[in-house]
Amino acid sequence: MEPHTNQTGVVINPVRPRPPTATGRPGKPAHGRCCGVRVATGGCALLGAVLLVAGCATPPAAKVALTGDLLVDGPNLIAHGPARDQVLWQYRTAVAALRRGQFEVARPLLDAALARLQGVYGPDSEARKSRGLFQRESRKTFIGEPYERSMAYVYRGIIYWRDGELDNARACFRSAMFEDGDAENQAYQGDWVLPDYLDGLATVKLGGDGSAALQRARAHARNVLLPDYQPRANVLCLVEYGPGPQKYRAGTYGEELRFRTRRSEVFSATLKTGAIRQFVAPCDDLNFQATTRGGRVMDHVLANKAVFKHTTGAAGDAALFGGLATAALSRDRTVQGVGLGVALAGLLAKGFSSATTPEADIRQWDNLPQFISFASLQLPPGSQVLTVEFNNGAGAPLPSLTKTINVNVRADRDTVVFVSDSSTTPENQ
Amino acid sequence: MHRPKTWLVSEVRPCSPERGRVAGVNFNPLTIMKTIRQLTAGLALIALVAGCASRGVKNPSGVPVTRMNADEQGFVAGTGVESQDLVAVTDKMARSILGIQAIATAAAPPIIVLDPVENKTRFPINKDIFLTRIRTELIKKAGGRVTFLARDRMAVLEKERNLKREGAVTAASNPQAQEFAGADYFLTGTLEGMSTRTAAGTSDYILYTFQLINARTSAIVWEDNAEIKKQGLEDAAYR
Numbered sequence: 001m002e003p004h005t006n007q008t009g010v011v012i013n014p015v016r017p018r019p020p021t022a023t024g025r026p027g028k029p030a031h032g033r034c035c036g037v038r039v040a041t042g043g044c045a046l047l048g049a050v051l052l053v054a055g056c057a058t059p060p061a062a063k064v065a066l067t068g069d070l071l072v073d074g075p076n077l078i079a080h081g082p083a084r085d086q087v088l089w090q091y092r093t094a095v096a097a098l099r100r101g102q103f104e105v106a107r108p109l110l111d112a113a114l115a116r117l118q119g120v121y122g123p124d125s126e127a128r129k130s131r132g133l134f135q136r137e138s139r140k141t142f143i144g145e146p147y148e149r150s151m152a153y154v155y156r157g158i159i160y161w162r163d164g165e166l167d168n169a170r171a172c173f174r175s176a177m178f179e180d181g182d183a184e185n186q187a188y189q190g191d192w193v194l195p196d197y198l199d200g201l202a203t204v205k206l207g208g209d210g211s212a213a214l215q216r217a218r219a220h221a222r223n224v225l226l227p228d229y230q231p232r233a234n235v236l237c238l239v240e241y242g243p244g245p246q247k248y249r250a251g252t253y254g255e256e257l258r259f260r261t262r263r264s265e266v267f268s269a270t271l272k273t274g275a276i277r278q279f280v281a282p283c284d285d286l287n288f289q290a291t292t293r294g295g296r297v298m299d300h301v302l303a304n305k306a307v308f309k310h311t312t313g314a315a316g317d318a319a320l321f322g323g324l325a326t327a328a329l330s331r332d333r334t335v336q337g338v339g340l341g342v343a344l345a346g347l348l349a350k351g352f353s354s355a356t357t358p359e360a361d362i363r364q365w366d367n368l369p370q371f372i373s374f375a376s377l378q379l380p381p382g383s384q385v386l387t388v389e390f391n392n393g394a395g396a397p398l399p400s401l402t403k404t405i406n407v408n409v410r411a412d413r414d415t416v417v418f419v420s421d422s423s424t425t426p427e428n429q
Numbered sequence: 430m431h432r433p434k435t436w437l438v439s440e441v442r443p444c445s446p447e448r449g450r451v452a453g454v455n456f457n458p459l460t461i462m463k464t465i466r467q468l469t470a471g472l473a474l475i476a477l478v479a480g481c482a483s484r485g486v487k488n489p490s491g492v493p494v495t496r497m498n499a500d501e502q503g504f505v506a507g508t509g510v511e512s513q514d515l516v517a518v519t520d521k522m523a524r525s526i527l528g529i530q531a532i533a534t535a536a537a538p539p540i541i542v543l544d545p546v547e548n549k550t551r552f553p554i555n556k557d558i559f560l561t562r563i564r565t566e567l568i569k570k571a572g573g574r575v576t577f578l579a580r581d582r583m584a585v586l587e588k589e590r591n592l593k594r595e596g597a598v599t600a601a602s603n604p605q606a607q608e609f610a611g612a613d614y615f616l617t618g619t620l621e622g623m624s625t626r627t628a629a630g631t632s633d634y635i636l637y638t639f640q641l642i643n644a645r646t647s648a649i650v651w652e653d654n655a656e657i658k659k660q661g662l663e664d665a666a667y668r
Contacts, residue, residue: 118507118552121631121661130666140666160553167548167556174551174624181626182668206547297628297668 184294242370319346550622
């Protein structure tokens, strides 16, 4: 039989039929005639190699042309990017929209993200697979770490308040606190300041008693004196500044999720309108929230993956080198065969080790601020100009960051102003 | 040379007489080859499985639209307020309101105005939807025993009335007369919640309370509640 080429262009040698035995069944190859075995082994090895390569090949990533403008790229990636990153892009795009005063753009994005967040209970095949030895953690749908989820609720709460739905705004602030409820150290559970403070203020404005929430907020406040509620204040200013926490991997195999604190050049802000000057100190530090969360359940899973990777790698090394050394040093073909078998087992173990993926998921909501704060003003209805100065550590304003906001103060409900050190200026709100 | 009919794995058949016995242990090259072949096959199988898994996408063909009753829990669920809760709560409230004396024995159909519910839970919700469903259930089941006012449409109604008063449009009655009705009762409600989060999971309890308030006396003529508790635990990958 002549070799022939199959449809994929791979040359296939014809397999010779085994000589029949006396029983009529195909017999094992005779001693000294290991051709069939070689062919079978070679075929298996080839198949294994092909499948291994096929298995390692990652699916082609969806190609989305990026422009550098989050309000263009974000919706594009939400629509055409990986489904597992949808919430991440919804978060990022929503904040970018808020910083341009486009609340109507941010609203549905946050609603969609929070709907996904609230439906995360129960079995999730992608999440289950992300816990597997050979799957990355980043395979799971991104919903963010607790501080990221809390911030999603805070932003949505701001928009609800702006829309005059104080009770729904309060619900968001309560959920923001709730997301922080399972920190490993009890002292850091639900220790955000601003969501509690705004929960109480909303309750007061709805005619209730917000003292319990105010008390909680004051108990958690660090380096800031929270004023009593001013129910008649009709302009609420949410101010944010500084770079947020940055995730990175640590550990031998990158199995540990860590946070890097970037130094902020802004430490406070000053609101100016007419004769009013109001200093705004930070209420919450997101770096603090990110780094006080404690260990995750997933950290244990990743640590186990790392142990498996290390153990199989070490065992593979030992078997590979031991087997090869045995095969090389022995002059006996049988011992050489055993040595090669052990080496192959070692290679297999190395393959397992190499395929194990303990890397922590460091996808992050990368346009979060470091500090969030709040101030309330009482201004007459109509058009007002609000100037926001961002100050350095010495309290001096940084002129390049000063924002001018044209505020239309409403007569029928609270006016909510959102200002970031990266907001566009001037801006109409 | 005698050759057996079949070869047994346990049978030692060295390649040559001088080989196959090392330190008192028999090694069969064919057995070794078989081991290598099995290992290779195992490797191929693992690669196949791993290959398939790494390319796996959940429901790659999508999930067809499933029509469900609003009162049943779907395969997408959270611990917050959902359609089945809305249906259960508003059904109960509508039945309860129709049984009260102020409605059942009223000489004329009482006029009711809806006042938005207050949400005190941790879940942002569409507040109008509760009262809208209670209203429609009452209108369907009460057979004209209650009347609701469309206060949420006042701007449009006033505009229409003014057009009639100006003579810009026709009027079936005297447009100068004040015919917008006042309320006999206000129907309102409150959603309150208690939430717990531990390593064992999340638990959310929501108490739905609705009241019918006499607009003249401020007396609460009817009040009923419904309570729903839900628990859930997310995958360890999210904890």
